[in-house]
Amino acid sequence: MQQSAALLSEPAALTPEQSSRVHAALAGLSAPQLQWVSGYAQGLAAGRTALAEDGAQAVTGPAAVVAPLAAAPREQAVLHILFGSQTGNGRALATGLEAEARAAGLAVKLQSLGELRTAELKRLRHAVFVVSTHGDGEPPDDALEFHEHVMGARAPRLPALKYAVLALGDSSYAQFCQTGRELDERLAALGATRLVARVECDVDYETPAAAWRAAVLDIARRELGSEVPAGNPPQLRALPVTPRYSRAHPGRAELVANQRITGRGSSKDVRHIELALGDGALRYEPGDALGVVVRNDPALVEEILALLALDGEQPVATPAGERALRDALVCDYEITTASRGFVEAWAALGDHAELGARLAPAERDTCARWLAGRQLADILHASPARVDAAGFLATLRGLKPRLYSIASSLAANPDEVHLTVGVVDFTVDGHRRQGVASSYLAERAGDTLEVYVETNPRFRLPVDDDVPIVMVGPGTGVAPFRAFLQERAARGARGRNWLVFGDRTFRDDFLYQLEWLRYRESGLLTRLDVAFSRDQANKVYVQDRLREAGAELYAWLEEGAHFYVCGDASRMAGDVDTTLGEVIATHGGLSAERAGEYVARLRRDGRYLRDVY
């Protein structure tokens, strides 16, 4: 009862009448039930309980309580017509079926398989597929990703799906109608039910395809009719207990995707990382960051042990208790970043005139730039010293989790968190140096990671969905804006969205290009401006695009737009800030001073928000 007592002792929280009602409701509940209620209330507070999805899983075990929810709109019984088409025949057939189904009064959604998000698959109830086979048994280009997903190990079970497949092909090829066959059999294997048997069509597809269309229409009319299913039952959804994971007590997440998203010609390796939050216990809002508990590279640990001629097996005392030096260096200490503090401590251990000179107060900036280009081990190489294990550890800081701006919205990706990770990888004096977290995520992490949410209430979408937003996110700074746009799409927010992205090259560094283009096409993204610094003789940056679009930017601000900046703090954020002031001065006809006041007011009103690092 401690929890509820604490809650109810807060006088401002509840009126006396509310308080007594809550007391009455909670009386007699067991500890796990109370814990559950706490989580439920939290969920309510987060505004996440309004919608229950079909097929939400029931929580089992002692905390499994089923919560009644307000009637949620059930998905209208829709016939999804999905096509994968290389030459256009499949598209034409699917379009024809769509017209016939509409004429029959059915609710229909026609989509290319390339447009179907993989997460949507498990929500489909009635779907018919028109899919061709291309070349030697290959799916058409627009169905490649879908095919890979549905045939793969991560394909969801589909017991609620009723489906039909029309396979198009050319019997002069050995693998006739292969894609259609595979899809049909795979869907059945995943638990889905066939509405009508698969039909395979050769080059002269018109007649068999027409017969299949007629059969599909007939059964779809009976299955879907135009009525809402009778006796729509109250929607129940289990709300899981929500333990509060933290840096001290991270939760576990499964690494399910690790995809490079820069092209092969890029000078940079940027990864799109997807983590599955298995127990639903990690909750976050767009704008939050994810803390990732990292481990050092064992190869780097061996390099350092060898450099210092230390025995990795010797026990050492660490804040986490006694363990072997090797393990301590992997898990507990910062051994990549060469901080000024480390250099000072290291310089004191030996006769390092050169290091001492670099540490001179007058050289502070030069030293910082010098350190930015190397890691701790490079200092050990250049300035050797004899030191015992305890002495070495005394020069080191503890290994801290790394924070990444979250690149996804839970509303769009339930139980997932996505990150955009720039892999740090460079060479110093012939030694390969990697960033601890990025290389851990990109290469060394196993299936499970320890993570927690670092909330960032100062970087939030407007509460009002009608408010326009301008997002400036070059490089991996674009990550939170992916979350913003996913969230706004999921909410059906009507406010206009403007994204300004920049990086080195258009061809290879346009992070999430396909997603932005899709958002622009759907109308979610009102405006998309890009600046690629190395595609022409003169360098062009995001602030240049803002200046070019100054009149429109000023108009958006005047209409109440929020202005967001994420990414590099050292130069970009300052340049954008300066440009913002200039744009306001120029297009608002204001003096520099007045423009400064305008910017200050934006800040005060929470309309100029930055997540820079």
Add this chain to the structure above:
Amino acid sequence: MNDSVTLDPFEDTKRRSRFLRGTLVAGLADHATGALAEDDTKLGKFHGFYQQDDRDIRAERRRQKLEPAYSFMVRVRMAGGVCTPAQWLVLDDLAVRYGGASLRLTTRQTFQFHGVVKRDLKATIRGINEALLDTIAACGDVNRNVMSSANPHESALQRAVWEQAAALSEHLLPRTHAYHEIWLDSERIAGGEAEAEPLYGATYLPRKFKVAFAIPPVNDVDVYANDLGFVALVEDGRLSGYNVAIGGGMGRSHGEPATYARLASVIGACRPEQVLAVAEHVVGVQRDFGDRTNRKHARLKYTLDDRGVDWFRGELERRLGFALAPAVPVTFTHRGDRHGWREGDDGRWHLTLFIENGRLRDSDDRAPLSALREIARVHDGEFRCTPNQNVTIANVAPAARAVIDAILGRHGLSDGTGVSAVRTNAMACVALPTCGLAMAESERYLPALITKIEALLDKHGLGGEALAIRMTGCPNGCARPYNAEVALVGKAPGYYAVHLGGDVAGERLNVLVEENADEAAILALLDGHFAAWAAGRAAGEPFGDFLVRSGRLAAAAGGAA
């Protein structure tokens, strides 16, 4: 689907395009995608470019959440393949800057740039125009680049025919001002709404239209593979007129018998001064009667077969206001280029180089692009692109030959005389990785396959034989496969339809003998036929003729009339 009388949707796109403007200007200004709007990609063809992407990395980029690596193929309009050294240097410079340091000589005697990205497209097209060449109508539903025999022997005759080809190319140009507005920043002409296309009309032709001029006995231009062919007639060593042939065309689709390759039908003859009128009215008849409901049935060959040759001639003569003269029998003996130095009838020299598959790109052991750049700096004649994807350095003074030979030697180029005839006669289209239509490799694969075929020929004692092998990545036929002795037409990665039995001069279609053959099957098939050919041929009998005569193939239907 064929029973519908609705126009193909592209007809409406053309009509609404305001004479080929579409939304090209806005599309070029959109920096968030390397692509153009779908309709603009089709209208772009009339301006001389195709949108393509690097298909080698298409799947990889999709996973990387990047759009396909879009780029553009830009094709020059250059009647008869003739350009000056100054023009060559401009094209070379553009290729180095925007086209991946490569130029591609095509089967229609012009240059293609590949891999030009959208932000460089305007600079490329503008640069070509600054060299007094252009790209308009190099592709699209209009008359394409006009071909003219590159045969250097009879220099005066060659020039007379080329001049007519060049004049016809100008005569059949679209008149829209859109090209100049979009690419050359010229002012929108006043009252642009009233702009008109007197010849083509607002929807242009139903499909592409190809014209070639041949000078017997060399059929290097494959005159019967064109919608309209002019075959030069010579009296007393002077050009006296042309046989007129109509309705040739290569394009077809796999598994669709309603689409087919066809050789042109000779319908009569005309005098040199009648060429423009004949061509204009053949275009006019096709414009008015070509099938605009089905693009796979829209070339002139289908119009001709649907309505009959006599009907077509009658309609044409009605419009011309005179009757064509009777055709004159002509003899073609071959199509391939003669490599090495040749002397023209005016005492000037011509060197035809062998450029495998027309690809000019420097590599470690050979530097054709650099060699031709150096030659262009010293050459005072002209360059001629041949219909066999080679280049002739034409009109060289006898004294200048040594300079050119030295440059070629420095860059590892031979004149092709040491290369096997089966290799110099082979042609491949570009196909993968850039062509969006390709179903299989072509340019990147044929050289290696030829090496294996050379070995087969050697095995049967046929080493020096000049049979023509043509490979395309799809059935549309850019390398004119369907009248080759051996045609390999891509069906799927690693698989080709095999056609055999064309003749040496391009006057007989081949026949499909194997629908879906991989390399082993192709080689086994040829091995068997080569053995029979070696054993059973009449003296000097070409491969295709032997196959037909010996009954190993049914003779192809539908030769030239």
